[in-house]
Amino acid sequence: MAEMIFRFISGEEVMRTNDIANILSYLCWKDIMRARVSKKWREAAKQSIVPPTIFHIDSVRSYNAMRVMSTALPNMEQLSISNLGHENMYSIGKDPDEEMAQRTANLPSHDINIISSFRKLRVMHMCNALLNGSFPVLFNFQLLEKLSVQFCNYLTFDLDMLKGLPSLRELDCFGNPRLTGDLSSLRVLKGTLESVIIRCRDICGNLMDLADFPHMEELDLRCSSVTGDIRHISEHDFPALESLALPRTVCGGTYYLCQCISELPSLMHTIHLLLQHIPTLFEKDRLPRAFGWSLSKQSPDWYARDCRNGNPTPMPPFRLQLIQAGKRRGWSWCTFYGDHLCEINWLDPEPSRESSDYETYVEDLQRIEQHISFYRGFHEPPTEMEYRRLCDGLKQRQRD
DSSP, rough: OOHHHHHHHHTTGGGGGHHHHHHTTTTTTHHHHHOSSSSHHHHHHSSSSOOOOOOOSSSSHHHHHHHHHHHOTTTTTTTEOOOOOOTTTEEEOOOOHHHHHHHTTSOOOOOOGGGGOOTTTTTTEEEEEEEBOGGGGGGOOOOOOOEEEESSOOOOOOOOGGOTTTTTEEEEESSTTTTTEEHHHHGGTTTTEEEEEEOTTTTESBBGTTTTTTOOOEETTTTOOOBEEGGGGGTTTSSTTTEOOOOOEEEETTTEESSSSHHHHHHHHHHHHHHHHHHSSOOGTTTTGGGOEEEESTTTTOOOOGGGGGGGOOOOEEEEEEEEEEEEEEEEEOOSSSSSBBBBBEOOOOOOSTTHHHHHHHHHHHHHTOOTTTBBTTSSSOOOHHHHHHHHHHHHHHOO
16 A cells, blocks of 8 residues: 555655645654655655554553654654563652552663654543553543553552543543542543443542433543442433443442442332333343342341251341343342242233233243242342241251
């Protein structure tokens, strides 16, 4: 491709620099670098928009290439930053981890601030990069649309720093122990954000801080310390949302620990309403186990398994699961492994016998009801006294 273009423009002395820049914009960055055969072509390369291919900085050699490109191709749009390889690191930032700084004091360092030359960056990935401290330059790109920061253990940054990225549409932060901030800091990006994935424990705030974001399609806050209650989500909140995953610190989040048995009906009703509105809102593999919800050991309703006389008895049904029989949805309490269920609490009405789904519904229901025996008649966990009485009855039947 490059060779054909070069032959076509053999009369380059009569071409304008802008024309050459437009032609170079059809080439990959390697070909553009090779095409810098004269002063005019070098100037054209500086003006050209590099096609959307990611340049990876993952070695000293690629870092040195990036140094050259920072002046030769300043219009690079996509950049990936990771480790530089054995016994090399990036320069120390502000407020570094002192222990790591001492351990790496004698290693060759390379200035990361050079990337500030790429003023037209639109995509930036950072993964396993040895960046120790705070680097404001990494969060000051007016055109950046996608930012991914993963497993940068010593990079210090705060959500408030993202105000330097006014065009940001997608944010993905995972496994960054020195990321801090409040979710409300993202409100400066209300008009642009479409996807937010933050799985970092020191992020706080309330889920509803983002409820009025008009373009938010994906929200994943698992492993964060964000709080809130899914029951507060109304039909007008998160108008564009297609995917949702919440931490256990949110009432109704993944692996949420219920504080009392009585709060479950309203939580399940909310999940049902959300699924009716957006059937694909939650990951499919999370639904059958009801997001891993269970009754907290600190709950006044919790009690231990009956282990009297050393005879095995069913565990108390302190876990939750969603039930799907045909198109009818319900939920029930169950034991840890799901081998014993309480009665089903239905969220949908029973389908009519004339419906096309009725036969499937009956088949699924018969399969499910095979696990409703020990706790038959209970729509919620029995009290401790009732549970002990059930266990005594089972032991008596076993002796008989």
